[in-house]
Amino acid sequence: MAKDTFLNRKTTLNLKGKLIDLERPAVMGILNVTPDSFYDSSRMSGKDAVLSQAEKFLEAGARFIDIGAYSSRPGAADVSLEEELSRIIPAVEAIHQHFPEAILSIDTFRAVVAKNSIEAGAHIINDISGGTLDEAMFQTVADLDVPYILMHMKGNPQNMHLDIAYDNLLLEVVDYFSKKVAQLRALGVKDIILDPGFGFAKKRHHSYELLNHMEDLKIFGLSMLAGVSRKSMIYQELGTTAADALNGTSVLNTIALLKGASILRVHDVKEAMECIKLVELTQRS
Template structure:
């Protein structure tokens, strides 16, 4: 499949080139008391350190740290509170694991600046630059690797569902427009995320996953965040805590569709999925990208 934009499968992090030719695992660490999945919460820095050490040992390539829940109905916290939740953890992780790739999950520029100054490497922005002003310019000026996650509207609108004409085409166009803005500004290391669960209905999430390979034409690596989300547990009539098996099924589909990074709660199981899919692909399983 030919990319409509210049295609790349690497990003520059910590002055080194990180190859995305093989799928990577981004482990989730939430320093919040109200994230939708209790297993991802870590409110004490010593617990954070222990949990991250465990994820690294199991095969995590990146750790994504969030201090502001984005679940439906989550109340916004102050900028000061969000910074207080994430910066001490990032500082400690940078000291303990100097080569660890750390991502900050925030839609706020001031939080991103504080996190990067404390030692984070990547900005993971569910707001796609639209929930705070100046993010694109700052990312480009400072060459901060950036995850462009699709959503529409302000933070308090992110779980409203727009009237898409064609969700795949519309999300593709939104991402293409913002990618072009970033590239004009000079940003070089951009990863795209279709934003399952944000500004999407349940059906939209499944349509986007089924057609994920279409987004390869944007020429940027693809991150997918589907781990234990409501599209799994509501479809199956279970809870987030019971959604590991469903998560693994959808991770398998995502890898076949060309996903480069899986954002996950369960590192060991994601690693197994990646290993098995790679084995199947080496024995003739069609890769849909």
């Protein structure tokens, strides 16, 4: 197993005793049980739709399925804890029952949702807020002893688009991760994945700057996740829509892989798997 050191990136995740190796990049399929996610084709409602999408992801090669019940698009409406739980727990239970081999990630910033989801069969917590929106999150992750995806963001989904000033974006992101990783390590959290947070409290040029310098985050010796799928950083620059942003997504996913991403979080699993295969072939030549 790879050691977690400054010079040797940690590539394994411990999922309830099962080791997952990320030496070869993996794909995480986005499954939203929300009515208002920015890309409408990612919205699933009802058990049959959830299971159908999960099966499609797994057959296409997804290593992970990321389930979200609270839209994090800029300006999204707040969702109560009760509503988030009522959406996400049935989805977790259904997928876990029908596809027990599926590795489920939970997209939430609430510790209670994280705890209940892991107990229902999920494996990973994906927190867009880096523990800032629920002070109990870090301790909960430590107690659950599960991998944690740590994302950079300022504010919350309702106001993050208002706080987008940076003196030095890369240094601020590095400082943010340094402090958060230290807090998590002090609590005993072993498996941490870094997500630069493309589009979260960032203008489009900020996201491209981060993508261009993503390899600089390798200083932490941790695996990295890239989530650019069909985002406005693509379709607004190209003058199109999220529905027509697959080609742009594949381009940026390819760049992210070349910059060191270990996980691609996407709406389109098949195409992301193709990116991984072609990048691998290039690097072997």
